[in-house]
Amino acid sequence: xxxxxxxxRKKSALTQEMKLLISFFSITLFMLFSTYLFLVFKExxxxxxxxxxxxxxxxxxxxxxxxxxxxLLSERVYTQNSVLKESIANLFDLIPARITLSxxxxxxxxxxxxxxxxxxxxxxxxxQAPLRSIFHKTYSSFYPAENGWLRFVSTNHIESxxxxxxxxxxxxxxx
Amino acid sequence: xxxxxxxxxxxxVFVNIIVDRSKSTVYIEMCSKDKVVNSYEEVFSTNSLNxxxxxxxxxxxxxxxxxxxxxxxxxxxxxxxxxxxxNKIAYYEDVSSVEYKCFNEKWTYFTSQExxxxxxxxxxxxxxxxxxxxxxxxxxxxxxxxxxxxAMFILIEDSYISLSVFDNGQLLFSEHLDxxxxxxxxxxxxxxxxxxxxxxxxxxEFNENILEDEMPIxxxxxxxxxxxxxxxxxxxxxxxxxxxxxxxxxxxxxYIADGVGVSNDLKRYLEEEMFLSVYIRxxxxxxxxxxLAKSELGI
Numbered sequence: 001x002x003x004x005x006x007x008x009r010k011k012s013a014l015t016q017e018m019k020l021l022i023s024f025f026s027i028t029l030f031m032l033f034s035t036y037l038f039l040v041f042k043e044x045x046x047x048x049x050x051x052x053x054x055x056x057x058x059x060x061x062x063x064x065x066x067x068x069x070x071x072l073l074s075e076r077v078y079t080q081n082s083v084l085k086e087s088i089a090n091l092f093d094l095i096p097a098r099i100t101l102s103x104x105x106x107x108x109x110x111x112x113x114x115x116x117x118x119x120x121x122x123x124x125x126x127x128q129a130p131l132r133s134i135f136h137k138t139y140s141s142f143y144p145a146e147n148g149w150l151r152f153v154s155t156n157h158i159e160s161x162x163x164x165x166x167x168x169x170x171x172x173x174x175x
Numbered sequence: 176x177x178x179x180x181x182x183x184x185x186x187x188v189f190v191n192i193i194v195d196r197s198k199s200t201v202y203i204e205m206c207s208k209d210k211v212v213n214s215y216e217e218v219f220s221t222n223s224l225n226x227x228x229x230x231x232x233x234x235x236x237x238x239x240x241x242x243x244x245x246x247x248x249x250x251x252x253x254x255x256x257x258x259x260x261x262n263k264i265a266y267y268e269d270v271s272s273v274e275y276k277c278f279n280e281k282w283t284y285f286t287s288q289e290x291x292x293x294x295x296x297x298x299x300x301x302x303x304x305x306x307x308x309x310x311x312x313x314x315x316x317x318x319x320x321x322x323x324x325x326a327m328f329i330l331i332e333d334s335y336i337s338l339s340v341f342d343n344g345q346l347l348f349s350e351h352l353d354x355x356x357x358x359x360x361x362x363x364x365x366x367x368x369x370x371x372x373x374x375x376x377x378x379x380e381f382n383e384n385i386l387e388d389e390m391p392i393x394x395x396x397x398x399x400x401x402x403x404x405x406x407x408x409x410x411x412x413x414x415x416x417x418x419x420x421x422x423x424x425x426x427x428x429x430y431i432a433d434g435v436g437v438s439n440d441l442k443r444y445l446e447e448e449m450f451l452s453v454y455i456r457x458x459x460x461x462x463x464x465x466x467l468a469k470s471e472l473g474i
Contacts, residue, residue, distance in 0.1 A: 003311045004471055005248065005291055006275050008304035011241050013181030018240075 096126035102151075110157040111135070115147050117142075123152055131156050186212055187474070188242035190232055191464040192298075194222050194249050195333035196355065201228060202461030203235050209474055214415065216461065224298055226303040232301060245305040245468040246298065247332075247460060250290035251356070255310045255339055255349035256283040257421070267420060276308075282346035284308040305468050309337040310349060313461050316432045316456070327451070329408065329427040331437055332460065338402055338411050340426060347422055350405040354400065401437055405444035412449065428452035434460045 014022070054092045084106070091111070095101055099122060103114035111131075117123040120142060132138050135156035186205045193200040199221055202213040219228045236242035256267040259277040264270050268285060275285035286308060295303055313330040314321060321328065322344040330337040339349035416423055427453045432439070442453045 002471065003276065003278070003309055003467060004305035005276065005286060006295070006303065006306050008243055008471070009302060011182075011238050013178070013185065015240050021339075 094127065094130045096122070098122050099127055107157075109160060110155065111152040112156070114152075115154075116145055116151050118149050120150060123150070128154070135159075182241055183208070185239045185241050188236050188239050188473070189465045189468050190236060190242060190244045191461045191468065192244070192246045194246070194465065197222060199223075199228060199273060200461055201232060202465060203232075204465050205239075206469070206474065209273070226302060229300060229415045243304040243468050243472070244298070244301055245307060245464050246294065246303055247464050248286050248291070248294070248308050249332075249335065250286045250294070251335075251351070251353045252287035252290060253308060253310075254285060254351045255308075255346055256285065257346040257348065259283055259399065273300050278311065278314060281344060284310045305464075305471055307464055307467050309335065311467065312458075312460065313337055313339060313432060315467060316458055316463060317430050320430055324428070324430075325424060325426075327412070327426045328432070329429060330432045330458070331404065333435050333436055336407055337411070338408060340415060340424075341420075342424060346417075350411045352411060354403060354407070358433065401441040402444065404437070405441055405448070409449060426451065428454065431455045432458040434458050 022080060053086075088106075091104065095115075099115055099117045101113060101115040103112075105112040106115075123140070123142075128138060128140060136159045137157040139155045140152055142152050145151045186207050187405070188361065189204045191202040191204070193202070197220065199219045200216060201219065202214070202216045205212045207444075217231055219225065219231075221228065224343065232244070236244075246318065252273070254268065256264055256275075258267070259265060259280055263276070264283060270285065272288050273285040274288050274291050275283050277283050286306075291306065294306065309330050313328055317328050320326065321341045325342040327338065327340050329339075334354050336352040336354065337349070338352060340347040412426065415421055415426075429445060431441075431453065433455050434457075435456070437455070442455060445451045445453045
């Protein structure tokens with residue numbers, strides 16, 4: 001049915017009031033959505049930071065454990081060094097003035113001493129006797145030097161069982 | 176889609192304007208879907224758009240963006256042609272300066288382009304959505320009679336008479352008669368009245384004289400107008416019989432859509448002078464215009 005001479009004008013529901021209403025709602029929705037996005041972003045950042053902190057904590061724990069281990073190791077090394085230093089000091093204390101050492105090899109369970117002595121007796125009484133009290137096995141060999149003195153090689157060993165007991169005692173002392 | 180949703184949320188407001196000689200009737204109908212929610216009418220003593228009328232219409236239309244303003248075409252240069260064929264239209268009317276539309280592929284109604292633009296210009300502040308021809312109102316109003324009767328159909332407005340002759344739905348003849356332009360021809364009118372009164376017997380004349388003396392001025396005007404209308408109708412029918420362009424058939428009955436409230440005299444003139452069977456139906460033009468506007472929107 002089309003009987004009118006003219007066509008009707010286009011009708012739109014977007015009146016001034018409607019436009020105002022839509023603008024108001026749009027702004028409100030935009031602000032709400034922006035706030036929501038901001039909160040989502042912050043939450044994401046927070047969870048990311050949390051993960052990073054947890055990870056960092058784990059790494060720190062590992063580092064701490066390593067440092068503790070290193071500390072233990074250093075203490076052990078320090079103790080061993082102290083023991084060794086003491087042993088060396090004791091060793092040099094053992095050497096009488098008349099005997100001259102040319103070389104000393106510290107082994108894990110033994111000691112090899114190279115030196116020169118005026119004679120066997122000086123060696124046997126002044127050096128071998130204290131070495132025997134420390135080591136289980138002591139072997140000595142002599143050969144003459146150019147100036148008439150004797151060069152000696154003293155090989156001393158501690159029994160391995162004794163050594164283990166000694167180490168265990170040391171560990172217990174450390175703990 | 177969104178537009179349809181918005182449209183269903185709002186009421187549709189139909190503003191229908193009927194302009195008479197000295198007044199304008201504004202009929203407002205508010206519809207929700209196909210139901211009439213509210214309707215009222217206001218008469219303004221102006222025949223153009225004044226501030227009061229503009230304010231009244233604006234108040235009623237501002238609540239819904241879906242408002243439609245319809246007006247009945249009151250152009251003097253309008254009519255209907257008994258064909259829809261473009262080749263044949265020129266045989267009846269010069270269509271170079273008219274706007275025309277075909278009615279149901281049967282006949283054409285037209286109006287002056289200049290007056291159409293002038294009407295739109297007059298109501299520019301308001302804006303018009305629909306302009307309807309009185310011939311469409313007439314065809315719509317007598318839809319039940321036009322399709323199976325051979326008769327003359329007349330729409331009487333305050334200033335105009337839209338006359339058409341239909342033979343079983345096919346338009347044979349039509350004429351748009353302007354009451355205002357012929358109103359000045361008083362001499363002719365009163366001569367006709369005298370001739371008419373002379374043809375009556377003494378008793379009838381005596382009774383009518385008494386009635387005329389007792390009749391108020393307005394009613395006397397109505398009487399004159401009714402006779403004027405009769406004279407115009409008679410003249411148009413004579414034109415139809417004489418004009419060779421139209422298929423001439425003898426008119427036996429006339430259906431009148433009375434939009435102003437004519438007196439019984441018009442019926443009597445037509446019956447006694449033209450020997451026609453006269454049927455008068457009152458028509459509320461504003462309501463009919465509203466109905467057409469609704470049908471334009473498919474409501």
